[in-house]
Amino acid sequence: MSETDRRAKADRIxxxxxxxxxxxxxxxxxxxxxxxxxxxxxxxxxxxKDEARAIKEDAIERLPELIxxxxxxxxxxxxxxxxxxxxxxxxxxxxxxAADREAERLVKSKSMxxxxxxxxxxxxxxxxxxxxxxxxxxxLQVAAESPSxxxxxxxxxxxxxxxxxxxxxxxxDEPLExxxxxxxxxxxxxxxxxxxxxxxxxxxxxxxADSGTIALVTSEGNARKSAVVPDTHVxxxxxxxxxxxxxxxxxxxxxxxxxxxGQDITSYVSLLxxxxxxxxVDFDDPDxxxxxxxxxxxxHLVLIDNGRMAMRExxxxxxxxxxxxxxxxxxxxxxxxSVGGHAFGGETYTGGxxxxxxxxxxxxxxxxxxxxxxxxxTRCVNACPVNIDIPWLNTVVRDRINRDGDESRFEFVYEExxxxxxxxxxxxxxxxxxxxxxxxxxxxxxxxxxxxxASLGPARTLLERVxxxxxxxxxxxxxxxxLRDWYDNRGSRTESADADREVVLYPDTYTNYVDVDRGxxxxxxxxxxxxxxxxxxxxxxxxxxxxxxxxxxxxxxxxRVYDALAEHVDADRDVVVIEPSDLAMFRxxxxxxxxxxxxxxxxxxxxxxxxxxxxxxxxxxxxxGLRSGTDGPPIAYHSHCQQRTLELDRYTRAVFEDLGYDVxxxxxECCGMAGSFGYKREYxxxxxxxxxxxxxxxxxxxxxxxxxxxxxTSCEDQLGDLLDREAVHPIQVLDPRARFV
Amino acid sequence: xxxxxxxxxxxxEAALADLDVTVTYTDPAGFDRTLERIAREPAVGTSLPFSSxxxxxxxxxxxxxxxxxxxxxGITAASIGIADYGSVVLPAxxxxxxxxxxxxxxxxxxxxxxxxxxxxxxxIARLGPELRDGGSAIIxxxxxxxxxxxxxxxxxxxxxxxxxxxxxxxxxxxE
Ligand code: SF4
Numbered sequence: 001m002s003e004t005d006r007r008a009k010a011d012r013i014x015x016x017x018x019x020x021x022x023x024x025x026x027x028x029x030x031x032x033x034x035x036x037x038x039x040x041x042x043x044x045x046x047x048x049k050d051e052a053r054a055i056k057e058d059a060i061e062r063l064p065e066l067i068x069x070x071x072x073x074x075x076x077x078x079x080x081x082x083x084x085x086x087x088x089x090x091x092x093x094x095x096x097x098a099a100d101r102e103a104e105r106l107v108k109s110k111s112m113x114x115x116x117x118x119x120x121x122x123x124x125x126x127x128x129x130x131x132x133x134x135x136x137x138x139x140l141q142v143a144a145e146s147p148s149x150x151x152x153x154x155x156x157x158x159x160x161x162x163x164x165x166x167x168x169x170x171x172x173d174e175p176l177e178x179x180x181x182x183x184x185x186x187x188x189x190x191x192x193x194x195x196x197x198x199x200x201x202x203x204x205x206x207x208x209a210d211s212g213t214i215a216l217v218t219s220e221g222n223a224r225k226s227a228v229v230p231d232t233h234v235x236x237x238x239x240x241x242x243x244x245x246x247x248x249x250x251x252x253x254x255x256x257x258x259x260x261x262g263q264d265i266t267s268y269v270s271l272l273x274x275x276x277x278x279x280x281v282d283f284d285d286p287d288x289x290x291x292x293x294x295x296x297x298x299x300h301l302v303l304i305d306n307g308r309m310a311m312r313e314x315x316x317x318x319x320x321x322x323x324x325x326x327x328x329x330x331x332x333x334x335x336x337x338s339v340g341g342h343a344f345g346g347e348t349y350t351g352g353x354x355x356x357x358x359x360x361x362x363x364x365x366x367x368x369x370x371x372x373x374x375x376x377x378t379r380c381v382n383a384c385p386v387n388i389d390i391p392w393l394n395t396v397v398r399d400r401i402n403r404d405g406d407e408s409r410f411e412f413v414y415e416e417x418x419x420x421x422x423x424x425x426x427x428x429x430x431x432x433x434x435x436x437x438x439x440x441x442x443x444x445x446x447x448x449x450x451x452x453x454a455s456l457g458p459a460r461t462l463l464e465r466v467x468x469x470x471x472x473x474x475x476x477x478x479x480x481x482x483l484r485d486w487y488d489n490r491g492s493r494t495e496s497a498d499a500d501r502e503v504v505l506y507p508d509t510y511t512n513y514v515d516v517d518r519g520x521x522x523x524x525x526x527x528x529x530x531x532x533x534x535x536x537x538x539x540x541x542x543x544x545x546x547x548x549x550x551x552x553x554x555x556x557x558x559x560r561v562y563d564a565l566a567e568h569v570d571a572d573r574d575v576v577v578i579e580p581s582d583l584a585m586f587r588x589x590x591x592x593x594x595x596x597x598x599x600x601x602x603x604x605x606x607x608x609x610x611x612x613x614x615x616x617x618x619x620x621x622x623x624x625g626l627r628s629g630t631d632g633p634p635i636a637y638h639s640h641c642q643q644r645t646l647e648l649d650r651y652t653r654a655v656f657e658d659l660g661y662d663v664x665x666x667x668x669e670c671c672g673m674a675g676s677f678g679y680k681r682e683y684x685x686x687x688x689x690x691x692x693x694x695x696x697x698x699x700x701x702x703x704x705x706x707x708x709x710x711x712x713t714s715c716e717d718q719l720g721d722l723l724d725r726e727a728v729h730p731i732q733v734l735d736p737r738a739r740f741v
Numbered sequence: 742x743x744x745x746x747x748x749x750x751x752x753x754e755a756a757l758a759d760l761d762v763t764v765t766y767t768d769p770a771g772f773d774r775t776l777e778r779i780a781r782e783p784a785v786g787t788s789l790p791f792s793s794x795x796x797x798x799x800x801x802x803x804x805x806x807x808x809x810x811x812x813x814x815g816i817t818a819a820s821i822g823i824a825d826y827g828s829v830v831l832p833a834x835x836x837x838x839x840x841x842x843x844x845x846x847x848x849x850x851x852x853x854x855x856x857x858x859x860x861x862x863x864x865i866a867r868l869g870p871e872l873r874d875g876g877s878a879i880i881x882x883x884x885x886x887x888x889x890x891x892x893x894x895x896x897x898x899x900x901x902x903x904x905x906x907x908x909x910x911x912x913x914x915x916e
Contacts, residue, residue, distance in 0.1 A: 077875055135887050179890040183889075183894040208872070213872045213877075219887060220887050220898045221898035228833075246872050247866055250862040253880070267885050268880070271878050272833075273872050276833055276877045277833060278839040278877070286805060288806075289803040290837030291803060291835065
């Protein structure tokens with residue numbers, strides 16, 4: 001990306017933060033909290049998700065057969081099925097249906113698939129009056145804006161803005177003000193428009209192949225009206241919406257509302273088997289009893305491929321087809337919570353999974369626009385009701401985008417500096433962050449000169465201009481003496497032969513070269529628990545390149561790490577990891593980067609440091625050597641995203657509790673720093689905006705004088721920048737030699 | 742779904758209370774009086790498929806577009822109640838049950854106590870054969886609602902209020 005592009009992107013994000021950020025934040029945070037509350041009531045949430053996932057896997061596997069089956073059932077019922085290759089094909093068919101009916105007006109209930117087609121524009125060109133009947137969609141139609149969220153399309157607009165819009169556009173007798181007034185006004189107006197519509201169009205959340213039933217998950221009632229008031233119903237749906245049987249709907253009905261807006265269930269789950277038997281509501285014949293009518297209804301199911309069958313053949317993008325478009329991945333995403341879908345989205349789809357959808361249906365360029373807004377924090381992973389590894393999909397697409405770059409553009413600049421396995425076209429900024437280990441090694445070897453150099457104005461200006469590293473962000477300072485050097489010189493304080501336990505402490509790049517203190521604290525705590533510590537010569541986990549979408553480099557580093565650790569794992573030594581994002585590599589991402597055997601061995605034998613301490617203490621080990629809450633300060637604690645996804649945060653909490661610490665914990669999703677993200681010029685302000693949510697929690701009267709404690713490197717850095725208070729790792733709190741208050 | 746203790750009808754009632762939906766128990770003998778108390782006129786309805794009760798005279802049992810448009814109350818039968826969610830399953834009928842349950846401000850759903858099931862999978866399993874037979878139904882949970890205008894408002898395009906009448910058996914069970 002050029003400097004100009006970066007500036008333009010930063011400007012655009014700043015504008016959205018200012019204009020739409022507040023409304024998006026309030027709504028997504030509400031949905032997200034609703035999700036937590038609602039799924040907590042489910043007896044077996046995980047089993048339900050597994051069931052939903054299995055149904056989708058099976059359905060996509062059998063998709064060609066299911067398409068045939070649904071075609072048969074719908075046609076037996078008296079409807080028509082059209083399988084459209086792409087948007088143009090679908091639009092042509094739908095326009096024909098409208099022309100055959102001589103339709104003057106088509107009423108439409110919300111459907112992202114129809115947005116993908118841009119069917120409104122196509123019909124309007126033919127002179128058909130297309131009316132969106134979902135209140136949020138209608139607001140956008142009146143305002144001529146695009147949806148910013150897949151479930152709540154007008155999430156970015158406040159009540160005041162909607163009131164202003166309506167008052168200006170419709171000039172009602174009494175100015176509209178409250179949500180109730182606005183809703184009533186819209187209901188009446190849309191009610192009239194629905195009453196004389198010729199065609200009703202809906203989407204479909206699910207289609208059951210055995211019965212030809214369209215399942216619509218809604219709350220307003222407009223989808224029901226659109227489907228049954230006019231005599232012609234067109235349902236548009238991606239082919240991936242088909243499930244084999246009615247019974248398969250059960251887990252989705254229980255999950256979809258909870259996952260999205262946090263409702264246990266939406267007001268209506270319509271199960272329409274069209275052409276439906278309900279009478280047409282014909283206001284031109286207002287006195288004919290419904291029971292006396294004998295309607296000849298028309299139903300068209302338009303199934304859309306538009307890239308989906310190719311996605312099915314693509315081992316990575318295939319996962320996207322399992323998506324039920326619940327929006328949980330958007331609502332749980334810290335970046336989305338700040339900017340919404342107008343920044344975090346492509347031509348049609350928004351939020352975490354939008355990368356997959358956009359790459360599949362509109363092509364990689366559309367995904368490239370916003371793909372970098374996924375920081376890989378993984379907060380969406382457990383939220384997804386069909387267990388899609390959304391960050392991995394984003395990484396895969398990022399890698400593909402990287403490879404599309406101009407091969408020769410940057411090669412010459414730093415062949416020497418970057419020992420990665422990537423093609424030369426990869427963006428300079430990405431390559432720089434992806435090769436962080438090399439930089440750290442160099443920086444440490446030349447410290448303090450390197451730190452001094454990096455802190456100089458001209459150097460920062462250059463870094464900003466060439467590599468897009470924001471000059472407002474303090475850079476990490478490298479230590480001359482690395483953790484491994486220190487430990488080699490100092491030697492072990494527990495004898496391997498007498499020690500109860502033996503571990504290898506994984507020297508992640510940051511701990512080894514920058515935050516050496518937390519490494520030392522880890523060694524001292526482990527030794528106080530009578531653990532013999534080894535610090536092996538092992539390189540970066542691959543997290544840095546992976547987060548830049550440099551998968552080949554990450555793969556290479558993963559095998560090197562495994563090679564270096566294998567002998568320890570063979571010798572039954574536990575691997576203890578300080579940095580949660582590196583542990584997440586061992587436990588999650590290595591599944592994609594290593595053969596199954598090595599992955600499983602490393603996964604099963606590695607522990608997050610506080611998880612390990614918890615385990616040792618639970619084995620009735622004496623905690624007397626650790627600093628307890630009686631001597632320690634009151635704490636404001638922020639866990640780390642990946643740590644929480646792996647449900648490891650509870651160990652830190654439990655250890656603090658057992659040792660009598662007074663702890664207040666943050667409940668925000670993410671600190672906003674997310675590795676390299678917060679350094680990037682184009683995202684700096686967004687990163688700070690996200691961080692502000694956390695900063696607010698830690699500046700309240702109850703927290704503002706507490707010691708700030710964070711598990712992740714990025715979180716520590718970000719909190720330090722936001723609060724002007726130094727943040728430390730939990731292990732440093734327990735360190736018997738800790739010096740802070 | 743905050744309730745997981747008690748009998749199935751008790752859980753159904755508690756879930757409805759969480760939705761702000763009133764539920765009234767009655768038996769065939771008290772049915773007319775119960776409806777009279779709940780429904781506001783003008784009222785339209787579609788015939789109830791239960792042998793023990795039928796719509797009283799003051800309910801327009803042959804709705805038309807015009808009467809539907811002016812009705813304040815719509816009365817239809819529900820075929821299943823789902824205790825975990827306080828949902829009622831509303832079958833669509835050629836006589837217009839779908840419309841009658843949707844257009845008026847108050848929807849009164851009449852449900853037999855014996856048709857209340859514990860959970861969603863049971864309800865869906867019951868619906869399977871009906872849908873495969875060409876039937877349509879709405880799983881309705883509370884009134885229509887939207888949050889699109891800045892805060893939660895009921896009665897977006899559908900009813901503002903829902904009232905569930907549970908019909909208890911009395912000697913002469915229908916079937
Ligand atoms: S990817 Fe998962 S969480 Fe995101 S919208 Fe799809 S189903 Fe929901």
